[in-house]
Amino acid sequence: MEKLRRLVNQIAHTPPSQRQSYLSPLQLSLIPLLSFASSLYKLALYLRYHLYHWGVFRQHRLPVPVISVGNLTWGGNGKTPMVDFVSLWLANSGISPLILTRGYGGGDEAKMLQRHLFGTSAKIGVGANRAATAACFLERYGYIDPHHGTCFERLGSDPKMGTHLNSDKIGVAILDDGMQHLSLWRDLEIVMVNGMVPWGNHQLLPLGSLREPLTALSRADVVVVNHADLVSEQNIKAIELMIQNIKESLPIFFTRMAPSYFFSVGNSSCKLPLRAVHNRVILCVSAIGFANAFVQGIEKIGSLHVDHLDFSDHHLFQTEDIEMIRLRLQKLQANFDSKPIVVITEKDYDREPEILNHLDPFEVLVLSSQLQIIPRKGCTEDSYKKLLRHLLEVKFSGLQMT
Template sequence: MSLESWINRQWYESKSGVRWMTPLAALYRKVVNKKRAQYLENPPLPLRVPVVVVGNLTAGGAGKTPLVAEITRQLQARGHRPAIISRGYGGKAPSYPYAVTEQSHPLESGDEPLLLRVVTSAPVYVDPERARAAEAAIAHSQCDVLVADDGLQHYGLWRSVEVCVVDGSRGFGNGKLIPQGPLREPLERLDSVDFIVVNGAPEASVAAQLSGRETHEMHVAPARWHQFRLDRESDIEIEEGPRPGRCHVVAGIANPGRVFRTVEQMGFEVIPHPFDDHHEFTANDLKFGDDYPVIMTMKDAVKCRAFWQPHWWALEIKAELPDALLEELMAAIGITKESDEQ
């Protein structure tokens, strides 16, 4: 068992976590509370365009990336010019701010920023200092709104709207702060965000953690297949992809079980291959000794383009959002039907 797997088991399967970590979690609470208080006392100056921050309270994924992609597409559909900014986790660019292109290497851009660039075609800028990425996007992309991927705890970035994503099946785990649990900030931080979006119908334990707060449900569904040929990639409709049957499914994300279930629901017999989140794949990782199709997430696929094989398939998923959420979100950043028509 990897260290990451052991930690996830303590966070999501143990009610109390590792008890000797309690003092460390208490220290962490003091640090995050102080950081939050400093932000409230001295917030950064507003930027020239609205900023939608999408994040979560837990370490690891909850569904932020498909939500960022769909918000971006919805803005584009309304005639706006969104740009995406990100820390670029897992990448080390030659210099910052770094403008992501579809030919960027994930070791420079990070896997999620590259994925967002591929599926939205929107400008994407990465920088550990997200405010600097925001200024670069405004200066060079002619954007009129920014969507920040995983910026909820990055208080150096001004924000117009905060959206917190919650995994409907895992929720907040044992409800403890890092390192005793998965929480980056205390649960009461939910009371200060503008929107809470639950990825999938919340299980009873997750609904209890949400304590009756107003939420919006997001559902993800298969959108299309992709196959990569070095610097070129092709979009393939779902019905024209691999035929349902026995297949290998690779998932290097925080909650690989969600991917396995999705592929099973498409009619496949899944041979699961979970990897740690942000795993840096090699060709040997994907050699399984047979000719069954290999299905992977887009996040993983963008790291495998250089050694792509014809029987590998990348599954793009798309977030389906309720109309009420979209209307309220757009109104919160000053975008209405009337302004779209002008």
């Protein structure tokens, strides 16, 4: 199954004009079947969207503002880091956020968010039925009436004052991976785009990586292009043009994943500086949506040599995977006469940390990264927060930015 996923993933990111050159005969033979499945998927999308539009399917509305953070393509777009970023901003401003996540793939995103947001007023609800999950949390903690102007005025306050203003009552709900979750009404739609492979081969699943047609960007309130630091200026301009052709007035921001520190498997409280891997041989092991950005980030830190083993998104490591990793480590040690270090992402650590202990005596480090907004054309972190605040105010109180 893992091998099939890799084959299909390569098809999804190969432009039709390059298929004959880059795809194997087996992959080429799969294209007619995948194309037919994509046609069925497109029909299902159309029917589902219109059933909600016509009111046949019910859309639940929460008594607090709902911010959706989603994407158009599978994996690696930075949805969860953006949820982390927005949640921390809200919590530091004295507004308690409720994060609603489905808990897919062992709940790795939820575990990572719990660690990052520990000690704040943020709450995390895990469950496929996010309306029901939200109802339970709202009943337990209560909520702040968003129609009171003072609610969003807090977002303009000094972050250091957040702890004094803090309330245990829920002020905002945040949908992690929420763009296609139509059963819950959202007031603000943030769409994340992977700048390194923004649209794949421009085809819908499973032939391509698009979960919806590109025209779905018209529903967005703001688009954020992640990994923009790893993309050429020419490609950045092409992404901007594509987005503006769909919705000219759509604000576009740019972000990167900034490595912060390492921690050892089994001891997440002990932070190690990035220089811990300087001039060392590194094996990056990951089962995330887009491993290239992770590997390139490690290469920039200053390691002697970086190798990598990539698995499909949310893959659970098995005994045979550990053996494969161990063999690669032994080969690297023989080639460089130096004991290599395994570096994994936080999502991989949170999925199943215990199995990584079987790599002993090789050291396993976990890279912790934070999403940062890259200033471009006047779009900064401050202007991004002001825009979100303004959009929420317009939705609920009609106030204009001061």
